[in-house]
Amino acid sequence: MNTHASAGASPNMMQGRPYNQSVRIKVTPADELAVRAWLSGCAETMRAMWEPFLD
Numbered sequence: 001m002n003t004h005a006s007a008g009a010s011p012n013m014m015q016g017r018p019y020n021q022s023v024r025i026k027v028t029p030a031d032e033l034a035v036r037a038w039l040s041g042c043a044e045t046m047r048a049m050w051e052p053f054l055d
Helices: 032-054
Strands: 011-013 019-024
Touching: none
Parallel strands: none
Antiparallel strands: 011 019
């Protein structure tokens, strides 16, 4: 699985200059568990980063 692309059409902010880009990938039923696991890791990282501001 390519970890540099986001699932669906959500925007990605590239490192360095703030170029906004959208990426679409096809997910087969066989890929779904791996994609969900990867997205869960991304969500945990985002929650940890924003937690100090959410209180």
